Amino acid sequence: MHKGRLEAFSDGVIAIIITIMVLEIKVPHGHDLGALKPLLPIILSYILSFIYIGIYWNNHHHMLQVTQKVNGGILWANLHLLFWLSLVPFVTAWVGENHLESAPMALYGFVLLMAGLSYTILQNTIIRSEGKDSILKAAIGTDWKGALSLVLYITAIVFSYFINWISAILYVGVALIWLIPDRRIECEIERRKGLIN
Numbered sequence: 001m002h003k004g005r006l007e008a009f010s011d012g013v014i015a016i017i018i019t020i021m022v023l024e025i026k027v028p029h030g031h032d033l034g035a036l037k038p039l040l041p042i043i044l045s046y047i048l049s050f051i052y053i054g055i056y057w058n059n060h061h062h063m064l065q066v067t068q069k070v071n072g073g074i075l076w077a078n079l080h081l082l083f084w085l086s087l088v089p090f091v092t093a094w095v096g097e098n099h100l101e102s103a104p105m106a107l108y109g110f111v112l113l114m115a116g117l118s119y120t121i122l123q124n125t126i127i128r129s130e131g132k133d134s135i136l137k138a139a140i141g142t143d144w145k146g147a148l149s150l151v152l153y154i155t156a157i158v159f160s161y162f163i164n165w166i167s168a169i170l171y172v173g174v175a176l177i178w179l180i181p182d183r184r185i186e187c188e189i190e191r192r193k194g195l196i197n
Contacts, residue, residue, distance in 0.1 A: 020089040042096030049092040055178045062185045066135040077122040084115040105160035113153040139185040
């Protein structure tokens with residue numbers, strides 16, 4: 001099965017997710033910059049979530065770039081990822097409206113944790129399909145960034161009930177880890193081209 005439809009569908013869902021998130025930001029009634037002050041938590045939670053969705057889109061793109069074909073398992077694993085990402089607008093709005101309260105922060109972390117786990121499942125499903133000598137398997141190696149992210153999400157969920165600002169710092173920290181461009185797949189492609197040439 002060709003991967004084009006999977007990529008197009010995923011791109012469409014991710015675009016809708018971003019659109020829904022921005023529509024949650026209501027226009028203030030005032031006419032000066034002070035009218036934006038009550039919206040600051042909502043805007044900040046939107047920015048963080050936008051970055052997360054962008055990271056997933058970017059990494060999803062690179063992962064599918066080296067995927068030769070898709071099968072039913074990959075389709076379902078991809079839908080599993082999209083399900084958790086589709087909940088990001090809801091938890092983003094809840095966190096923004098409630099100024100980092102415990103339950104919204106914990107649920108935000110849970111959705112990020114499940115998105116991270118589902119991405120790992122999709123990655124592993126593709127590797128099983130492509131084989132142990134696949135570009136993806138060679139590129140991700142031990143995937144320390146993925147494993148560290150999951151640990152930090154769990155830590156942030158726990159802290160959300162005690163010191164919720166630490167949870168916020170951990171969520172930002174995970175995003176910063178992934179904002180540094182991840183060139184593992186590109187480097188592996190270049191390495192293999194060098195071996196061929």
